[in-house]
Amino acid sequence: MIPARHSFLEATARARVRGLLDAGSFREFCGPAQRRTSPHLPALGMPVAFDDGIVVGEGTIEGRPVLIAAQEGAFMGGAVGEVHGAKLTGLLERALDTRPDAVVLLLDSGGVRLHEANAGLIAMGEIQRAVFDARAAGIEVIAVIGGRNGCYGGTSIVARSCDRIIASEEGRLSVSGPEVIEAVEGIEEFDAQDRALVWRTMGAKHRRLTGEIDEIVADDIDAFRSAVAAVLGAPRPFDLDALEAEHARLAGRVARFKGAKDAREIWAALGVNDPDRVSDIEADEFNRLVAVLEGDRP
Amino acid sequence: MDVSTHSVRGDWNSLARNYDARLARGLALAGGKVIPSPQTTALMEAVIEPGDRICIEGNNQKHADFLSRALAEVDPAKVHGLHVVQSNIALAPHLDIFESGIARRLDFCYAGPQGLRLAQLVKAGKVEVGAIHTYLELYSRYFADLTPRVSLIAAEAADRDGNLYTGPNTEDTPAIVEATAFRSGVLIAQVNRIVDKVPRVDVPGDWVSFVVEAPKPHYIEPIFTRDPGAITDIQVLMAMMVIRGIYEKYGVTRLNHGIGFDTAAIELILPTYAEELGLRGKICRYMSVNPCPTLIPAIESGFIEAIHCAGSELGMERYVSERSDVFFIGRDGTMRSNRVFCQLAGHYADLFIGSTLQIDLEGNSSTATHARMTGFGGAPNFGSESRGRRHGSPAWLRAGQEAHRQGMPRGRKLVVQMVETFKEGLAPTFVERLDAWELMDTFDMPLPPVMVYGDDLTHIVTEEGIANLLLCDSLAERAQAIRGVAGYTEVGRKRDRQMVEKLRARGAILYPEDIGVDKRLASRDLLAARSIKDLVRWSEGLYAPPARFKNW
Amino acid sequence: MERLEFRFAGRPGTPLSADGEALVGVVGSGNLEVMIERADLGGACEASVDTSIHGFGDTWQQVIGDFVERRGLANIRLSINDGGATPAVVMLRLDQAWAGLGEKAP
Numbered sequence: 041m042i043p044a045r046h047s048f049l050e051a052t053a054r055a056r057v058r059g060l061l062d063a064g065s066f067r068e069f070c071g072p073a074q075r076r077t078s079p080h081l082p083a084l085g086m087p088v089a090f091d092d093g094i095v096v097g098e099g100t101i102e103g104r105p106v107l108i109a110a111q112e113g114a115f116m117g118g119a120v121g122e123v124h125g126a127k128l129t130g131l132l133e134r135a136l137d138t139r140p141d142a143v144v145l146l147l148d149s150g151g152v153r154l155h156e157a158n159a160g161l162i163a164m165g166e167i168q169r170a171v172f173d174a175r176a177a178g179i180e181v182i183a184v185i186g187g188r189n190g191c192y193g194g195t196s197i198v199a200r201s202c203d204r205i206i207a208s209e210e211g212r213l214s215v216s217g218p219e220v221i222e223a224v225e226g227i228e229e230f231d232a233q234d235r236a237l238v239w240r241t242m243g244a245k246h247r248r249l250t251g252e253i254d255e256i257v258a259d260d261i262d263a264f265r266s267a268v269a270a271v272l273g274a275p276r277p278f279d280l281d282a283l284e285a286e287h288a289r290l291a292g293r294v295a296r297f298k299g300a301k302d303a304r305e306i307w308a309a310l311g312v313n314d315p316d317r318v319s320d321i322e323a324d325e326f327n328r329l330v331a332v333l334e335g336d337r338p
Numbered sequence: 339m340d341v342s343t344h345s346v347r348g349d350w351n352s353l354a355r356n357y358d359a360r361l362a363r364g365l366a367l368a369g370g371k372v373i374p375s376p377q378t379t380a381l382m383e384a385v386i387e388p389g390d391r392i393c394i395e396g397n398n399q400k401h402a403d404f405l406s407r408a409l410a411e412v413d414p415a416k417v418h419g420l421h422v423v424q425s426n427i428a429l430a431p432h433l434d435i436f437e438s439g440i441a442r443r444l445d446f447c448y449a450g451p452q453g454l455r456l457a458q459l460v461k462a463g464k465v466e467v468g469a470i471h472t473y474l475e476l477y478s479r480y481f482a483d484l485t486p487r488v489s490l491i492a493a494e495a496a497d498r499d500g501n502l503y504t505g506p507n508t509e510d511t512p513a514i515v516e517a518t519a520f521r522s523g524v525l526i527a528q529v530n531r532i533v534d535k536v537p538r539v540d541v542p543g544d545w546v547s548f549v550v551e552a553p554k555p556h557y558i559e560p561i562f563t564r565d566p567g568a569i570t571d572i573q574v575l576m577a578m579m580v581i582r583g584i585y586e587k588y589g590v591t592r593l594n595h596g597i598g599f600d601t602a603a604i605e606l607i608l609p610t611y612a613e614e615l616g617l618r619g620k621i622c623r624y625m626s627v628n629p630c631p632t633l634i635p636a637i638e639s640g641f642i643e644a645i646h647c648a649g650s651e652l653g654m655e656r657y658v659s660e661r662s663d664v665f666f667i668g669r670d671g672t673m674r675s676n677r678v679f680c681q682l683a684g685h686y687a688d689l690f691i692g693s694t695l696q697i698d699l700e701g702n703s704s705t706a707t708h709a710r711m712t713g714f715g716g717a718p719n720f721g722s723e724s725r726g727r728r729h730g731s732p733a734w735l736r737a738g739q740e741a742h743r744q745g746m747p748r749g750r751k752l753v754v755q756m757v758e759t760f761k762e763g764l765a766p767t768f769v770e771r772l773d774a775w776e777l778m779d780t781f782d783m784p785l786p787p788v789m790v791y792g793d794d795l796t797h798i799v800t801e802e803g804i805a806n807l808l809l810c811d812s813l814a815e816r817a818q819a820i821r822g823v824a825g826y827t828e829v830g831r832k833r834d835r836q837m838v839e840k841l842r843a844r845g846a847i848l849y850p851e852d853i854g855v856d857k858r859l860a861s862r863d864l865l866a867a868r869s870i871k872d873l874v875r876w877s878e879g880l881y882a883p884p885a886r887f888k889n890w
Numbered sequence: 891m892e893r894l895e896f897r898f899a900g901r902p903g904t905p906l907s908a909d910g911e912a913l914v915g916v917v918g919s920g921n922l923e924v925m926i927e928r929a930d931l932g933g934a935c936e937a938s939v940d941t942s943i944h945g946f947g948d949t950w951q952q953v954i955g956d957f958v959e960r961r962g963l964a965n966i967r968l969s970i971n972d973g974g975a976t977p978a979v980v981m982l983r984l985d986q987a988w989a990g991l992g993e994k995a996p
Contacts, residue, residue, distance in 0.1 A: 042875040047868060050567070052916055072913045072925055075969075085891050087942050087971050089917045090925055114916040209890045210871075236885035243890065259871075319890060320879070572978050760976035762920050764943055801978040826949050826977040857985075 045260040048186040049210050053095045053110035056146050059261035060184075060268065061099035061108065068097035069134075070127055078121050080156040089115045092123040096131040098140065102269045107131050107138070110146035111195075113187040118149035120195065121156045125163020132170035135179045141273040142180040145202065150217060151193015164194035171201045172278075180204075180275035182268060185211035185244065186259060192217045203276045204254040206267045207244035209323060213252060214242040240303040240319055245326060249307055249318075249333075250293065256330075258323040353522035360385040360524055364548055371500050372532060372549050378408040381548060382417065385524050386488050389419045392441070393486040393514050396426040397677065398448075398628075398715075399559050399649045400507040404528045404552035405490035406431040414439045421445070423484045425473055425510055427452045429557070436465045445484060446713060447471050453710035460711065460781060470713045470787065474681050477510070480517035489518040489525050492556040495536050496529040500543035503536035506650035506658065506673035507558060511541065513678045519545035530555040537670035560652035560884050562628045564602040566867045572801045575850070575860035576756055577603035580691065581612050583804045583853040584754060584797060585621040588733040592624045594684035594720045596692030600756045602632040604691070609639035609866040611859075626684035626720075629654040629665065629673070631883065634876045635866035637664055647673065648680035648716070653887075657880035677716070684720040688733035689752040692717055694789055695761070696772050699817040699829065701792030701807055703755055704774040711781060714789065721790040724751050737796060740808040750808065753790060754797040759825035767800075768820065768829035792816070798823055802830075802849070809846035822847040894939040894947050898955055904933035904964035912990030915983040922972040922980060926987040933964045941972035953977045957984045 048056060057066055070076050072090030081088050093115035098107050109131050111118040120128075128145075135143050152160035171181050183199040183206070185191045190212030191199050199205055199213060207213070216224075218232035231237060240246055247253040255271075257263040276282065300306045304315035311333050312318060318326070363384040368374075373381055386392065386409075394409065395402040409417075410431040420441040427433065427449040435441040436459055445468040449456045459465045471479070480486065491514055494505035504511050518525050526548045527541075581604065584590065595601040608622060618641055625645045627633070631654060636642045646666055650658070650673060658665045658673045665673050684690065694703040705712065727734070730749060738749035757767045774786035798805040798820060805819040815837070822838040824830030841847045850857050867873045870887045911927040929936075937954045954968065968984070975983070 042867070042872060050862065050868060054913070072923075073911045073927065082891065085942075087891065087917050087940060087973050089923060089971055090913060090969070112916055114918040114921065234885050235888045239888060239890055245890075319888070320874075570979075571982060572976075758976060758978060760978070762976075763974060764946060764976060826953055831952065 045258065046262060047259050048208060048261045048264055049188060049259050051261060052114065053112035053146065053148070056261065057095050057097070057099075057108055057110045060144065060146070060265050061101060061106075062103065065099035066097055067099065068095060069131065070096065076123050076127075078123055078156065080121065080159065084155055086155060092121060092127065093118060094124045094127050096127045098138070101265065101272060104141040104272050105138070106272070107135055107140050107143045108146070109144070111148045111187070113148035113189045116153055116155075118147075118187065118189045118195075119151060119153035120149060120160050120163055120167075121153040122159035122163060124153070125160060125167060129163065129166045129170045132167065132174050132181070135174045136177050139177075139179060142182050142268075143174055144182045144184060144268055145198070146184045146187075147191045147195050147199055148185075148187025148189050149191060149193070149195040150189050151195050161194070164198065167198050168201050171198060175203065175275065175278040178275055180271075180273065182206065182271065184264060184268065185213060185253075186264065187211070190214070190242070200252065204271060205252070206255045206257060206264065207247070207253050208257055208259040208264070209244050209326070210259050211244040212239065212242045213244065213247045218242070236319060245318060246303045248326075248330060249310055249312075251289065256323050256326055263323070357522040357524065360387070361547060364524075368548065371546070372496075372498055372551075375404070375550050375553055378405065378550050379411045381526070382409055383412050385526075385547070386412070386417050386420070388417060389421065390487040391421045391423050391484060393424045393489040393518070394422065394432065395489065395491040395510060395514055396424055396428055396432065397507075397509040397649060398426065398561055399651070400492050400509050401429060401557045402490045402492040402528050403429055403557040404550070404554070405492070405526060409440065409490065410434040410438070412440060418442075421468070423476065423480070423486055425476060426450070427456060428559075433459060433465075442466055443468055445469055445471065445476060445479070447473050447476050448713040448715040449711055453712040457709060457711045457781065467781070470711075470783070472714045472718045473510075473677055473716045474685075474719045477513040477517070477678055480513065485521045485523065486514070486518045487523050489514050489523060491515065491525060491527050493527050493529045493540070495531050495533050496527060496546075496549045497533055497536050497543070500527070500546035500549050501536050501539045502527055502529065502541035502543075502546060503538055504540040504674070506655055506675060508540055508675045509649045510677045512676055515541050515545060524548075526550065528552040528556060537672065538668045540674065558652055560887075562597050562630045562651045563653070563883065563887055564597070564599050564630065564632050565870050565887060566602065566606055566632060566865055566872065567869050569599050569603050569606065569862065569865060571861045572758060573600050573603040574607060574862060574864050575801055575855070575857060576600060576758070576799055577607050578611055578855045578860055578864075579804055579850060579853065580604055580754070580756060580799055581607065581615070581617070581621070582855050583799070583848050584689070584752065585612075586615065586617055588688070588736045588752060590621055590689045590733045590752065592687040592731065593622065593689040593691070594626045594687050595630075596717070597628065597630060598693045600693045601691055602630065603865070605630070605632045605636050606865040606867055608636040608641045610864050612641070613639065624687075626680050626687055629658050631870070631873045631881055632867070634873050634881060637661065638876050639866070646680050646683055647675040648677040649675045652884050653882045656882065657877045660880055681716055681719050685722070686724050686727055687751070688731055689754065690720045691754040691756055692721060693756050695767065696769050696774075697755060697757065697767060697798065697820065698769055698772050698792070699820055700813065701795040701798065701816060701820060702772060702788050703790045703795070704772045704786070704788050706772070706774045706777045706787045708773060708776065714787070717789050721753050722794040723753065727751070737808060740806070741796070750796065752796050753794050754799060755790065755795060756799045759800050759802065759827050759830060766827035766829065768824040768827045770829065800825060804848040804853070806846050806848065809844055810841070815841060815846070819846045892941050892944045892947075894941065894950055896937040896939075896951055896954060898935040898937070898958045900931070900933050900935040900958060900966070901962065901964040902933040906930040906965045910991060912987055914986040914990055917971045917973050919973050920975055920979065922970055922975040922983060924983045924987040925969040926991050927967045927969070928965055928991070929967045931965050931967065935963050935966045935968070937968040937970065939970040939972060941970075941974070943972070943974045949977060953980050954984070957981065961988055
């Protein structure tokens, strides 16, 4: 038998929220009964969702107050439309008033909802500004990635604007999606059907090894919950020094790996002895590997 | 009366002499048994004669793709009017040779992705269809009137004497080789590599005429991999009904599963649901089926004890090799599959279960859809009563008691279709008249292409319940039993509620509550593996899924 | 899109005993979301369906009607956004929605 898990990947947005928060603590804002649905989709003959594909509200994790949002990846690929975006922005702005221990964003999205592109693009900017406002006020914002859609487009920029990112190995993080890259650069450059390639280029393990994601957990809601709980109330510095340090880190990374043709070359350069195995190892073994690599660093 | 005692013909070895002539022409060109790949088309022009019957090995998975492309490049002035006799039409060159006139007549079994183009070529008069067969029928005719003069086959490796190693994808090769080699036919094999010594001899070298090392390994399609992530709660419910209402009731131990998500759901709840019912060792012990990855948890948990495979499956090679108590493994440590033997074992098993696109009120089912010519494959032989069977088994005898309530006692094979009442897009599975009738007219077929005939079928399982057709005494009752499980389809809504209740009282219709199936348990939580990654975990890392199925 | 509205007699005259709502399912291909709410409808039940597949009004009426009858419902409003679910999935979600409402009963 293999251990029974409560898969984050398989769960709906509502089930993820229930699983992450203390039992019975969730209070939803703008819930489905209020029917704040997309004003754009009916005009295009598309079905709406009563919550416009996002659940927002407040609750507690191990007794500590948090605001939480969860994108529903099964509705339009978790894409951000006008109402969806406004709910997320409103939640982040609320944090300035209620000052929770963290705002937790469960992201599962391809980016902007193309059916309401202008409104969605504006929403992305508003969300990012609201993340920064919260962080500037000393409130931690945590991104969690482990859904089927990964975290792409504007949503990926939002994720990287947060204090930290926690992801399962099934998670992906990238601005452009595999199909977009294939369409623009050609199949020789990037074969979107080659899922092993997709994951080792955009997958959470690669992003962890290159420093964009902070922690990898197994695809298990309890594992996500523990990982979030462990970092609650520990915002990262959000000032010019931090920004310049990050710029310097990224510049150094480009210089170091710009000749690499494949993620495995980068992993090898980072000191991974058997890069071919990285994709197949479980989260705990992967984290031991990362610990060794980071311990080795000067 | 002057009775002649003379022989009706003076020449009894013309085929063999013709073979010798062909071989001599080929050797003159190639200089030996192993030919360089650039000369392949020239070799074909030398050894193939106009009007030849030819087999281009193309199975569900393994394809002689290099030889198929080489054949498509021969000069139609030299090679033309071929009669293609092969199981699967799957690659573009399989049909290119009809467009260019290299081939004219076609006997085949299955044309999945090429079905639409094949239909167009038939309409345009470019393909003259002899017949659409099942695998067993076509290979049987190889040993009667459709023996190939030339067969182009695929193997993993060859030595310089032409001994072939097929690897786990042995599949149809033995049947093709047997018929061709022993009736003076030419055998050309493409191999992935030429070696000094093959790991095992699947085909002896003296049966093989020519060997060519293909520039690229032969194409293999992973067509039996079903991602557990796509199995629905409804399919779990149907799987629970199959286990309680059929496997447990009859004590089914020897069986064949289809390859869809419905049957994958059954496999994946054996270690959970069936285990809790105490059915390990009592059901699902011996299977005739490809090494589908979704079987791994049922093997690991001790349900399935032995599996014989028609073919292999990409990524399963190491797992299968490491489970030699379960699979048929050569002394070299790799599996040997064999489509014909697997079909035979499945035909004489206690049960077949599969899925289909349409079922009519007699229980006839068809996967035919408009505008495509897809064919039969292996399901009709798996999914038919084995009237020649004589040996008893508990499941066969129990079903026989229901089927033959008077007169001579007989056994009965269980033939089950497992379908949802509606498919995606709300197309009803249950219909008054199969699309197969229109297809017959469109393509001028002798009969509507029916996959499983109603009188072979014993049970229909839907999300509504089970129709046990063995307990129906008339066609009218059978129709009502089918309507009784047809849900909200037009067919289902026309049910006679009184008659349905009568049939239910008799056990000819069983709803979940009648067989102790708790619908509230019907969720994906019951699946022993809910993702490809879970299958890898169950296999202890031995299963190596193809990249397209990974999400890590 | 097609909008369908149904009203079922339910159990006429039943007073509203509690309120609350539950949402189950997700709008996606072959799937749907069902919101179930208690509302004072004089014992009747109402359903509104927005579906991406046209021409199945009779089927919807029958599926939801069977659900209302089987559960003996009164004062229930059902609101459905549908991405082309089969009746089997619809019935499953209706049952789940009813169970979800029960969890929230006072």
